[in-house]
Amino acid sequence: MKKILHPLRFAATGLLLIYATSCKKENYDDITVPDVPLVTTTGNVNPADSIGTLKALTAASFPNMGMAITANSMLAGSPYLATVKAQANNITFGNELKEGSVVSTNGTYNYTTADNLYNICANNGLQVFGHTLVWHSQQSATYLNSLIAPIVTAPVLTNVLVNGGFETVSGTTISNWSVYNSPASFSSTTAANEVRSGTRALKVAVAAPVQPYQVQITSDLFNTTVGTNYTMTFYMKAASAGGRMRISTGTTAQYSADYNITTDWAPYTFTFPAKDAQTRVYFDMGYVANTYFVDDVTVTGPAVGSGSVEQTPAQKAAAIENEMKRYITTTMQRYAGKIKAWDVVNEAFVNNGQLRTNTNYTIPTANTTNEFLYGPYIGTKYDNNNYILKAFQYAKAADPTALRFINDYNLETSKAKVDSMKALVMFINSKGALVDGLGTQMHVAYNTTRTGIDYAFKTLASTGLKIRISELDVIANTARSATYVPSVTIPSLQADMYKYIVQSYLKNVPAAQRYGITVWGVADTDSWLNTAAAPDVPLLFDKNFKKKVTFSGFIQGLK
Known part of the structure; x- marks a missing residue:
């Protein structure tokens, strides 16, 4: 069997050239394709059978x-939008709602691109399928890793003022504190609107302007x-606009610039080098007639x-779970009533049917900023701490009306994987009706x-849940050759495969369980x-958005 590398692996080699207009595919694991043809063209696909949408x-x-x-x-x-609007009623965003597209390296969320794309879809009568909330790839891994990084103990700033x-x-x-040279009134106020914090503040009433040092209060040495x-x-702050004062120090005198004091509490700072073994700070407040309020004074030296x-481990688990919950909740509630179905968890398994962990999957060095595994921190055992169970619980709480799906690839080539998928959703739904449907990506050859x-299809349908083909495409270049040119038989073989997949879906999935089929892209070029x-x-569709024989195969599968 051969495997197809994820496009971002190609990007790491400098060979990825066209993804400015493409849907970046999810899995960094490999898509399995056979080494040699297992079927030949049946001749059952009529290329002319392509009338309609x-x-x-x-x-x-x-x-x-x-x-x-x-x-x-x-x-x-654009012909792209025209084709999508004519052919589809349900749209999956290739990248725009993945966590890494929304969450910055400092943890802020930005939905601008997703919102704009949603509005385009809504304005053109297209329903959006939410993709994807929890996944190991295309994550803001720098931010997620910062949440579990060692806690830096900051240098301590010592306040030397009493x-x-x-x-x-x-x-x-x-x-x-001591009052010097003062024709003003100094007092300790307890009025709520005159105190910033605690129960008291300094109140200074300057009756008439004098020299600044003539209204002065100073700290102890x-x-x-x-x-x-x-x-x-x-x-x-000052009782009225136009307040003005300065700070000075002793024993060796140093002076700050003048401060203009507003009528709202505001912080002010003055940094000075120590010139004596002991000093004190002075508030020089005689510039203008006003009433001043002072609070929360500190003097700090070097940290x-x-x-x-x-x-x-408990702290890391809590941090990652809280962020997973935040992204699920924030995103689903933002689009509540608009996006009515979501891939809550994507690609949870490796090919042998085990849940993806750091013991059976290694993040490539080139992808450390965009891949992150939730399971090893929150939990992958089939118990109440399972991260997938928690994700579905948070999703249901965020928008109980939305359908919740789990999605994965290679289910058609790994019996262990599809069996594990069924076992997982049965476990999750034993904790409540949490999973509504399963997506099989169907990146086939x-x-x-x-x-x-x-x-x-039979295994997934046996769950009784909704089943969708979530990311369908049919690979022609199974050898992944740089000089590939399709032979004359390949289009018919691809059409046969499209036809067979549609037929198998209709045959093996009861009508009430069929959510639908999504093709992963529009034209070959994207x-x-x-x-x-x-x-x-x-x-x-070809590069000119013309129907191919594969379109005919898809349609004949319906018949």
Whole structure:
């Protein structure tokens, strides 16, 4: 068996050239394709049988005919948009709602591109399928890893000033502060609108303008290290506009610039080098007649001490689970009532049917900024801490009206994987009606074994849940050759495969369980399989958006 590498692996080699207008495919694992043809053309596909549109011709068999799209292709008046609008009624965003497209490296969310694309779809009568909420690829891995990084213990800033909040008084005297040269009124106020924090603040009423140092209150002396910078921070406001004051120090005098004080609490700072072994700070407030309020004064020297502490497994689990919940909840609630079905979890399994963990899957070095595994932190055992179970619980809570799907690839080529998919959803739904449907991606080759396709549909349908073909395409260039040119028989073989998949879907999935089929792309030129390193023609429309014989095969499968 051969395997097809994910396009981002091609990108790492510098060979990816066309993805500016393509749907980046998900899995970094490999898509399995046979080494040699297993079937020959049946001659049952009539190339002329292509009259009509996909959405009209499929309507009697299943409700949703879909295509995968990207934002920069859906341009008004373009043949791309015209084709999508004519052929489909259900759209999957190729990239725009993946976590890595929304979440920045600092954890902020930006839905601008997704919102714009949704509006284009809605304005053209296209329902959107949400793809995808929890996945290991195309993540903001830099941000996710920052949540579980060692906790840095910041250097400690020591406040050398005593009673900077003016909370301690003795009668009418404010402890640790002295009034000099003062024709003004100094007092400790407890009025709620005159206190920033705590229960008290300093109130200074300047009756008439004098020299700034003639209205002055000073702190006690505090020890300093000569030559070291100290920063004084204080909060201040004035009763009326036009307030003005400054800070000075002693023993050796130093002066700040003048501060213009507003009528709202605001922070002010003054940094000065220590010139003596001890100093004090002065509020010089005689410039203008006004009433001033001062609170939360600190003087800090150089920060001392730093380091880092590794987070515990419980701390890491909580951090990752909280972020998973935040993305699910924020995204689903943003589009509640608009997007009515979601891939809640995508590609949870490796090919042998095990849930993907850091013991059976290694993130490629080139992808450390865009791949992240949730399971190893939250849990992959089939218990109440299973990350997939939690994802579906959070999704149901976020939008109970939306349908919730789980999606994966190679289900038609790995019996172990499709069996594990069934077992997983049965476990999850034993905890409540959480999973509504299963998606099988169906990235197949023209020569993929048909018994595996049948087995996949039968197994998935046996869950009783809705079944969708979520990302259908048919690979022609199975050798992934850079010089590939399709032989004359390949289009018929691809058409046969499209026909067989549709027939098997209709035969093995009861009508009530058929959610629909989505083709992964529109024209061959925007397929994730079509690269400079390995050209391919896997879709239903050619580069000019003309129907191919594969379109005829798809349609004949319906008959």
